[in-house]
Amino acid sequence: MSSITDPDTGSFRLSMLINDTRYRSLTFQAIAAVILALSFAYLGNNLIQNLRQAGLNISYDFLGAPSGYDINQTLIEYDSRSTHSRAAIVGILNTLLVAFLACLTATIFGVLAGVLRLSNNWLVSKLMAFYVEIFRNIPVLIWIIIIFTIMTAVMPAPRAFRGDEPEATMLFGAFAFTNRGIYIPAPVWGPGSIVVVLTFIASIVGIFVYRRHATKTLYETGRLLPTFWPSVALLFIPVILMQLILGRPVGLDYPVLGGFNFSGGLQIGAPLIALWFALSIYTGAFIAENVRAGIQAVSKGQTEAAGALGLRPGRIMSLVVLPQALRVIIPPLISQYLNITKNSSLAIAVGYADVTATLGGITLNQTGRAIECVLLLMLFYLTISLTISAVMNVYNNSVKLKER
Amino acid sequence: MKTSVFFGALTVAGMAAGMASAATLDDVKARGQLNCGVSTGLVGFAAPDSNGVWEGFDVAVCRAVAAAVFGDPTAVEFVPLTTKTRFTALSAGEVDMLARNTTWTFSRDVDLKLEFVGVNYYDGQGFMVPRDLGVSSAKELDGATVCIQTGTTTELNLADFFRTNNISYEPVPIETNAEAQQQYLAGACDVYTTDASALAATRASFETPADHILLPEIVSKEPLGPLVRHGDNEWGDIVRWTLNALVTAEELGVTSANVEELAAAATDNPEVNRLLGTEGELGAMLGLEADWAKNVIAAGGNYGELFETNIGESTPIGLARGLNAQWTEGGLIYSPPFR
Numbered sequence A: 001m002s003s004i005t006d007p008d009t010g011s012f013r014l015s016m017l018i019n020d021t022r023y024r025s026l027t028f029q030a031i032a033a034v035i036l037a038l039s040f041a042y043l044g045n046n047l048i049q050n051l052r053q054a055g056l057n058i059s060y061d062f063l064g065a066p067s068g069y070d071i072n073q074t075l076i077e078y079d080s081r082s083t084h085s086r087a088a089i090v091g092i093l094n095t096l097l098v099a100f101l102a103c104l105t106a107t108i109f110g111v112l113a114g115v116l117r118l119s120n121n122w123l124v125s126k127l128m129a130f131y132v133e134i135f136r137n138i139p140v141l142i143w144i145i146i147i148f149t150i151m152t153a154v155m156p157a158p159r160a161f162r163g164d165e166p167e168a169t170m171l172f173g174a175f176a177f178t179n180r181g182i183y184i185p186a187p188v189w190g191p192g193s194i195v196v197v198l199t200f201i202a203s204i205v206g207i208f209v210y211r212r213h214a215t216k217t218l219y220e221t222g223r224l225l226p227t228f229w230p231s232v233a234l235l236f237i238p239v240i241l242m243q244l245i246l247g248r249p250v251g252l253d254y255p256v257l258g259g260f261n262f263s264g265g266l267q268i269g270a271p272l273i274a275l276w277f278a279l280s281i282y283t284g285a286f287i288a289e290n291v292r293a294g295i296q297a298v299s300k301g302q303t304e305a306a307g308a309l310g311l312r313p314g315r316i317m318s319l320v321v322l323p324q325a326l327r328v329i330i331p332p333l334i335s336q337y338l339n340i341t342k343n344s345s346l347a348i349a350v351g352y353a354d355v356t357a358t359l360g361g362i363t364l365n366q367t368g369r370a371i372e373c374v375l376l377l378m379l380f381y382l383t384i385s386l387t388i389s390a391v392m393n394v395y396n397n398s399v400k401l402k403e404r
Numbered sequence B: 001m002k003t004s005v006f007f008g009a010l011t012v013a014g015m016a017a018g019m020a021s022a023a024t025l026d027d028v029k030a031r032g033q034l035n036c037g038v039s040t041g042l043v044g045f046a047a048p049d050s051n052g053v054w055e056g057f058d059v060a061v062c063r064a065v066a067a068a069v070f071g072d073p074t075a076v077e078f079v080p081l082t083t084k085t086r087f088t089a090l091s092a093g094e095v096d097m098l099a100r101n102t103t104w105t106f107s108r109d110v111d112l113k114l115e116f117v118g119v120n121y122y123d124g125q126g127f128m129v130p131r132d133l134g135v136s137s138a139k140e141l142d143g144a145t146v147c148i149q150t151g152t153t154t155e156l157n158l159a160d161f162f163r164t165n166n167i168s169y170e171p172v173p174i175e176t177n178a179e180a181q182q183q184y185l186a187g188a189c190d191v192y193t194t195d196a197s198a199l200a201a202t203r204a205s206f207e208t209p210a211d212h213i214l215l216p217e218i219v220s221k222e223p224l225g226p227l228v229r230h231g232d233n234e235w236g237d238i239v240r241w242t243l244n245a246l247v248t249a250e251e252l253g254v255t256s257a258n259v260e261e262l263a264a265a266a267t268d269n270p271e272v273n274r275l276l277g278t279e280g281e282l283g284a285m286l287g288l289e290a291d292w293a294k295n296v297i298a299a300g301g302n303y304g305e306l307f308e309t310n311i312g313e314s315t316p317i318g319l320a321r322g323l324n325a326q327w328t329e330g331g332l333i334y335s336p337p338f339r
Helices: A021-053 A084-117 A122-136 A140-154 A193-221 A228-245 A270-297 A300-308 A313-350 A355-367 A370-399 B002-020 B024-031 B057-070 B086-091 B106-110 B153-164 B177-185 B196-204 B233-252 B259-264 B270-276 B282-286 B292-300 B303-310
Strands: A176-178 A181-184 A186-189 A250-253 A256-258 A261-263 A266-269 B034-039 B076-081 B114-116 B121-123 B125-130 B144-149 B169-174 B191-195 B212-214 B222-224 B227-229
Touching: A084 A122, A084 A270, A084 A313, A084 A355, A084 A370, A122 A270, A140 A270, A140 A313, A181 A270, A193 A228, A266 A270, A270 A313, A300 A313, A313 A355, A313 A370, A355 A370, A355 B153, A355 B169, B024 B034, B024 B057, B024 B233, B034 B057, B034 B086, B057 B076, B057 B233, B057 B292, B057 B303, B076 B086, B086 B114, B086 B227, B106 B114, B121 B196, B125 B153, B125 B196, B144 B153, B144 B177, B153 B169, B153 B191, B169 B177, B177 B191, B177 B196, B191 B196, B196 B212, B227 B233, B233 B270, B233 B282, B233 B292, B233 B303, B259 B270, B259 B292, B270 B292, B282 B292, B292 B303
Parallel strands: B034 B076, B144 B169, B144 B191
Antiparallel strands: A176 A181, A181 A266, A186 A250, A256 A261, B114 B227, B121 B222, B125 B191, B125 B212
């Protein structure tokens, strides 16, 4: 501040609140805060009075009452005698599932498309530009509906698999692609399978340890150990060996067409696939732009310097450019993850039972408790968004430019 | 999330609006038209024709109320509402009444503070399946995938039916009848369940209706009727007695063909005279013109005529009168007397 005021000479006068630059901003902030608080109080009071006049009240008792409806995708035990709160939890888990899956695949799509868009190959870069512009500029709800409609219209119904000469057949006798979803074999955990699972976990830990060792070797001796093939070998060989030694404790349950639908196996419902895929490619297009911006923020000299040292393009990208680009990419990426989580509430368009569909849809409609349900929904999305934000900020702090 | 907050805000804002105007009749008169909530499209009950004019059995109730208030059955703004948005729209004052194949239930009447003014169609929940599925009873539907309109009583009945019969199913929640139809025809669900009348109406719009059968089980009572907001009894009376006028007219043999003649001068039948305003003050008691009921009947005919032209056996929907015959014919349709 360049304006210089006299040192405090006299006593404090009320007019200084407006005229004195030391206090003016505080005064206006205080006024704004009071107005804001008053307007919220007015709205809240209005709501309560109107509710009272209508003979309604705010009550969360309905959460303990039986819900009375069924849900098509439940990650936990649930039936129509369960409570509304359990239905809400089923919905929350479904929301988290699709958000997690979509964040994962959107990141993969986004990084690939972002890197490829900067490719020197004209066709590849133009294709990626096409992808980004098409998906970024059409609302995600439309993509969800397009993908779902294509799935239900193009894929065969389960009844097409029936008969001696069916119109559709299962892939390898194990995978069935229908307009109700994809049926895949499900693992069956026989006796001794715990050993196989533990082996698998140990393998993953082993991969991390090995990679750390490889990095350390590189930094200390400058010798580059291969990482890709040892990682793959570590992931598969111990598990397969253990499975054979113990006499195949982990079996597979194949889906079989019986009655109306396929039974057995694992069903990945069409709504989940449509929502997951639509969110992934839509948000992936945004992430691609973040990645492109991040890469372009890294000075070209870095690439040239790395090239002068004899590094191959792939290594330049993964060892020199991307680590520096990350600090530009991560902050907007947090927003994209939040967007995915919030956009997953469009699930109702395809009948996916997320929390907006259960708590904010059926429960709200059956109980008529609109305000209570919407408040709970707001609380849920707020909590989730803040959590994602917090976790991603921790990661951001770990990759951001360290000034020493 | 965005939509939820929007609906929440809408509810809050709408409740303020709804409460501020208890005298719905004055609002309707000042506006010059009736806002009537109808289905988003169910042939026979409420659907726009090729010229975009709404027609159907539920639509006729809206037109009758407009005729009672304005003497003009076209003074209606039709607001298509999904099963999810209908009650909020009514509570919020977005519409003055709902005529939207809505089931009269305890909790809607008592807990949601809505007022059902009567029943214009006695229905029950049924099941439709493709003929080639080879199913002849709903009890054979173990493991089936069922399309269901979400937020409806049918959703709850379905869960109860399958649970009490100890068979399983997979629900596919759908927002509108049109979506359900598309999913069902694509084979994404084996069964479509909703009120039997709506199933008949939906099937009638299929290319080959004969390929689909309605299963014999009717698993619930679904009295469908128009409803208004709780707390404005004068307005509730107008809608209630408009519906009753339609029913009474059929009982007394007053039709769209003879109503002008009967209303021209007092007849031998005092109840006809009271109904048509040539005797007594019934119209004034409702705050309407003396010839209100004449306009109601002239708008599209009496209850029986509306039934026959919109959903009766001569229409593609082909519903028999059944329970919806007059009480004198062994049905349940019964109006309190006009006196």
